[in-house]
Amino acid sequence: MSTEHFPEPDARRVVATALDEDLGPQSLDVTSTATIPADQVGVGQVVARAPGVLAGGPVIALVLDEVAARTGGVPPSLDVRNADGTALERGDVVAELRGPLRQVLMAERTVLNILSRLSGVATHTRRWSDALAGTGCTVLDTRKTTPGLRALEKYAVRCGGGTNKRMGLFDVAMVKDNHKIAAGGVGAAYAAIRERFPDVTVEVEVTTTAEAIEALEAGSRFLMCDNMSVDLLRETVDAARAWGAERGESIEIEATGGLTLEVAADYGATGIDWMSVGGLTHSSPIVDLALDLV
Structure with missing residues (x-):
């Protein structure tokens, strides 16, 4: 599935609203800020825990960039492993994020909420198709x-x-x-x-x-x-x-x-x-x- 017609302006608006909800007016994750040093780096993988059809992959980069812009940090590097429209099996890696762990964890829930929702719609549609x-x-x-x-x-x-x-x-x-x-x-x-x-x-x-x-x-x-x-x-x-x-x-x-x-x-x-x-x-x-x- 080509992402040529991915609605990026709408996605940016949704990402901004979701991060407003999650990080609050100070763009703050109190747990990650308290427990993870600012310079600690690591690797996180977005993984399918159930079969489905992927949708919304381009959102991951938008979330990472927006979190970095709000916190003055550096966005993790991103390696997307599966394209939108791909049929996922349990255990498949959708994407790998490598870099500052605070940034990864601040982005986590917004990424998952949007991807899980859109992939649910794509999965249901595939059954009808x-x-x-x-x-x-x-x-x-x-x-x-x-x-x-x-x-x-x-x-x-x-x-x-x-x-x-x-x-x-x-x-x-x-x-x-x-x-x-x-x-x-x-x-x-x-x-x-x-x-x-x-x-x-x-x-x-x-x-x-x-x-x-x-x-x-x-x-x-x-x-x-x-x-x-x-x-x-x-x-x-x-x-x-x-x-x-x-x-x-x-x-x-x-x-x-x-x-x-x-x-x-x-x-x-x-x-x-x-x-x-x-x-x-x-x-x-x-x-x-x-x-x-x-």
């Missing part, structure tokens, strides 16, 4: 992210083999039930968006085949099928594809709501393009990572 293999369907994330961590969590989804649906309310219009009610119907809602934002992608949430056709007639070419059974979804996909074929139109179709890993392949086989799963970011357990002095 594997479950959908061969179906032609790709797993998507949602806006159900941890406040302040959206760019990083969506990066972790990409590390796990998923795709980002939209970054926020600003880049894709999604017409849901409340918009239909407020605007006076799906047609009115679609027309209002097209008039105000002519270039934005417009997706319409539907729960029945009839609603799907209504959305297509209104102008949408992106359907989000919400909480449908496999049979209803297949019927809706077939109807939407037939509608598009008659007009030479390409239709994108997404499924969402109530999906589990156990039924992912069944839903993926209905012919949908996308499957959005909020749990990728709101319910992924962390990957257990540790920093051990060696």
